[in-house]
Amino acid sequence: MTKPTAAEREKFEPWNDPTARPLVEFRNVTKNFGSFTAVDDLSLSIYEREFFALLGPSGCGKTTLMRMVAGFCEPSEGEVWLAGENITHMPPYQRPVNMMFQSYALFPHMNIEQNIAFGLKQEKMAKSEIADRVGEMLTLTKMQDFAKRKPDQLSGGQKQRAALARSLAKQPKVLLLDEPLGALDRKLREETQFELMDLQERLGITFMIVTHDQEEAMTVADRIAVMEQGKLIQIASPRDIYEHPGNRYVADFVGDINFIEGIAQSTNDELIKIETADGLIVECNSAASIDKNQQVWFAARPEKLTVSRENPVVTGSNAVEGEVWDIAYLGDMSCYNIRTDAGKILKVTQLNHSRTSDAPITWEERVWVSWTNDAGMVLTS
Amino acid sequence: MSGDVANKTNDGFLRRNLIGKATIWLPYIWLLLFFLAPFIIVFKISFSEIVVAMPPYRPIFDIGDGITQLWQSFRKFSFENYIFLTEDSLYWKAYLSSLKIALFSTALTLLIGYPLAYGIAKSPRNIRFILLMLVVLPFWTSFLIRVYAWIGILKKEGLFNQLLLSIGAIDTPLTLLNTNIAVYIGIVYSYLPFMVLPLYAALEKQDETLLEAAEDLGCTRLKAFWTITFPLSYPGIIAGCFLVFIPAVGEFVIPYLLGGADTLMIGKLLWTEFFANRDWPVSSAVAVILLLILVLPIMYFQQSQARAQEAAK
Numbered sequence: 001m002t003k004p005t006a007a008e009r010e011k012f013e014p015w016n017d018p019t020a021r022p023l024v025e026f027r028n029v030t031k032n033f034g035s036f037t038a039v040d041d042l043s044l045s046i047y048e049r050e051f052f053a054l055l056g057p058s059g060c061g062k063t064t065l066m067r068m069v070a071g072f073c074e075p076s077e078g079e080v081w082l083a084g085e086n087i088t089h090m091p092p093y094q095r096p097v098n099m100m101f102q103s104y105a106l107f108p109h110m111n112i113e114q115n116i117a118f119g120l121k122q123e124k125m126a127k128s129e130i131a132d133r134v135g136e137m138l139t140l141t142k143m144q145d146f147a148k149r150k151p152d153q154l155s156g157g158q159k160q161r162a163a164l165a166r167s168l169a170k171q172p173k174v175l176l177l178d179e180p181l182g183a184l185d186r187k188l189r190e191e192t193q194f195e196l197m198d199l200q201e202r203l204g205i206t207f208m209i210v211t212h213d214q215e216e217a218m219t220v221a222d223r224i225a226v227m228e229q230g231k232l233i234q235i236a237s238p239r240d241i242y243e244h245p246g247n248r249y250v251a252d253f254v255g256d257i258n259f260i261e262g263i264a265q266s267t268n269d270e271l272i273k274i275e276t277a278d279g280l281i282v283e284c285n286s287a288a289s290i291d292k293n294q295q296v297w298f299a300a301r302p303e304k305l306t307v308s309r310e311n312p313v314v315t316g317s318n319a320v321e322g323e324v325w326d327i328a329y330l331g332d333m334s335c336y337n338i339r340t341d342a343g344k345i346l347k348v349t350q351l352n353h354s355r356t357s358d359a360p361i362t363w364e365e366r367v368w369v370s371w372t373n374d375a376g377m378v379l380t381s
Numbered sequence: 382m383s384g385d386v387a388n389k390t391n392d393g394f395l396r397r398n399l400i401g402k403a404t405i406w407l408p409y410i411w412l413l414l415f416f417l418a419p420f421i422i423v424f425k426i427s428f429s430e431i432v433v434a435m436p437p438y439r440p441i442f443d444i445g446d447g448i449t450q451l452w453q454s455f456r457k458f459s460f461e462n463y464i465f466l467t468e469d470s471l472y473w474k475a476y477l478s479s480l481k482i483a484l485f486s487t488a489l490t491l492l493i494g495y496p497l498a499y500g501i502a503k504s505p506r507n508i509r510f511i512l513l514m515l516v517v518l519p520f521w522t523s524f525l526i527r528v529y530a531w532i533g534i535l536k537k538e539g540l541f542n543q544l545l546l547s548i549g550a551i552d553t554p555l556t557l558l559n560t561n562i563a564v565y566i567g568i569v570y571s572y573l574p575f576m577v578l579p580l581y582a583a584l585e586k587q588d589e590t591l592l593e594a595a596e597d598l599g600c601t602r603l604k605a606f607w608t609i610t611f612p613l614s615y616p617g618i619i620a621g622c623f624l625v626f627i628p629a630v631g632e633f634v635i636p637y638l639l640g641g642a643d644t645l646m647i648g649k650l651l652w653t654e655f656f657a658n659r660d661w662p663v664s665s666a667v668a669v670i671l672l673l674i675l676v677l678p679i680m681y682f683q684q685s686q687a688r689a690q691e692a693a694k
């Protein structure tokens with residue numbers, strides 16, 4: 001229950017360790033509902049002590065995938081393994097995993113204490129031991145003062161904690177969280193995200209979380225799996241998902257991004273030169289192997305672009321002139337939509353470093369958008 | 382002009398207010414007219430003496446007598462009818478027997494109604510309505526006719542015996558009609574919808590994820606039913622049992638038509654006192670006691686229920 005040191009945290013990448021045994025494993029799992037395929041031939045490994053997030057648009061099969069770990073849903077094809085055991089057909093009540101439901105699913109006729117004790121009672125644990133464990137869970141989730149309350153006498157945040165306490169009480173091998181923070185307001189959500197991370201580190205339990213809030217996934221997770229229509233598109237650390245998305249779908253789904261479509265001109269020295277239909281030259285450092293004359297997309301996050309009144313670039317590439325189309329002032333930063341002369345909208349964000357600016361860039365001004373060779377990436381699909 | 386508009390909105394407001402008040406008071410007015418008023422009349426008759434006249438009792442007082450006469454009339458109050466009820470063991474035996482029959486048939490109705498309601502609540506949404514309609518369907522024919530139909534089924538040469546004979550389950554026909562068994566069958570059959578509907582309402586609104594949560598925490602399906610579904614359906618069980626038990630205690634038609642000579646039920650006795658013996662005062666007293674037997678426990682139950690809810694807070 002000790003916090004890992006910074007060095008340990010840095011090293012925690014069991015998915016890159018060929019000797020590591022996965023804790024949860026999906027082996028070519030398919031789930032059909034009638035003629036509809038919710039999960040499509042999906043393979044996935046989740047490791048011990050990992051905080052794993054499933055991210056994807058509504059209806060992509062996240063909940064279905066999670067319910068297959070819990071046992072509420074049997075795969076149509078393929079196998080689910082847990083800690084070296086095939087659990088594909090094991091009933092839910094025998095699985096050493098617990099789930100925290102999106103609706104919390106607290107038993108309304110029991111108080112919080114009884115709710116937490118429920119799972120322990122099923123194990124035929126001794127009374128005194130149950131009381132100890134319940135007390136421990138109440139302290140862990142800071143719910144000591146609410147032990148005797150019924151669920152309908154709690155606020156949304158308190159219910160969330162109670163549900164968390166109940167699902168942690170049996171010390172499961174894996175804790176499944178289906179949009180656990182969906183019903184909380186923004187501030188409470190952010191607080192709870194950090195508490196969840198803290199809990200996960202202290203207890204050393206593997207967490208598998210479903211969310212469609214990408215910021216949440218980036219905050220809490222060691223690895224994120226991006227799903228679409230029952231398929232895994234990419235699994236990577238939050239940083240890699242953001243900075244090195246595997247394709248345009250992931251790049252677009254996680255965060256904002258600008259795409260510039262063009263044809264690869266030269267690909268020497270890990271520098272790719274792209275020319276667009278309207279003559280813009282983009283140079284980009286990239287290790288990707290790209291053929292000459294291949295159709296590619298240059299992708300750059302808004303914060304990697306700069307907006308200025310003069311063209312700061314000498315070489316003639318990586319800069320485009322346009323007109324300020326829209327400005328959104330968000331407090332910590334400003335968000336510009338620049339309409340290039342070719343009619344394309346580029347998103348640029350800039351931090352508001354100083355509180356006062358003499359002449360801020362304003363609507364309909366002519367400006368340049370520019371970027372460095374490192375600002376973006378080249379995607380082929 | 383503007384005053385006119387103001388008047389109109391004011392009118393509308395008043396009317397809405399009145400309608401609002403009326404809807405609140407309507408149930409009370411209803412109960413007052415059709416429950417309390419008849420009860421007061423019965424209550425009054427129960428304190429009077431029997432006479433050979435029309436109506437067959439000596440009124441204790443008339444509204445027309447005025448206040449001065451009222452005291453006089455109070456002195457005429459006689460508890461004789463109530464005393465008579467305690468003296469004749471037939472009455473308390475009938476009360477006890479009615480309570481026993483009602484209790485057993487309520488338990489039987491619950492036993493049959495619960496799986497029925499559960500099955501309907503768990504069935505696919507699109508056929509749920511049809512199943513519910515089937516439960517209510519018997520209401521479309523007269524209660525009397527349905528009870529008569531049971532005579533046809535249960536009598537010696539009736540459908541049921543013929544069926545058993547034809548499949549060789551029995552050699553001689555069973556005597557079912559005019560026994561307590563027939564009364565139980567009649568009550569369970571007649572009151573089943575009153576049990577099923579509140580149970581269905583309680584079961585249908587239950588959150589399916591609660592059962593999943595229970596299973597997730599290590600409960601088998603069966604145990605999850607007993608620890609989650611069943612306790613959460615208590616309100617439905619209580620409502621259903623009251624709806625069956627209360628009318629069953631005072632039931633007259635079913636024991637009269639299906640029961641035997643030894644089927645002792647207070648409803649039957651009341652009927653005899655009222656129509657055969659034309660003893661209105663005694664039968665009124667029987668009715669008043671019956672009401673007390675039912676109302677007092679219910680009131681006590683409600684209070685303990687409210688207290689339990691308070692304690693939970």
Ligand SMILES: Nc1ncnc2c1ncn2[C@@H]1O[C@H](COP(=O)(O)OP(=O)(O)OP(=O)(O)O)[C@@H](O)[C@H]1O
Nearest residue numbers: 033036038056057058059060061062063064065212
């Ligand atoms: N029991 C079911 N019967 C039929 N179709 C189902 C069933 N459960 C899920 N589906 C379908 O499978 C698909 C995936 O559902 P799932 O609940 O896994 O989505 P999700 O990714 O969790 O979405 P959300 O973010 O909205 O919760 C959906 O299109 C859904 O309609």
Ligand SMILES: [Mg+2]
Nearest residue numbers: 062063064210
């Ligand atoms: Mg979902």
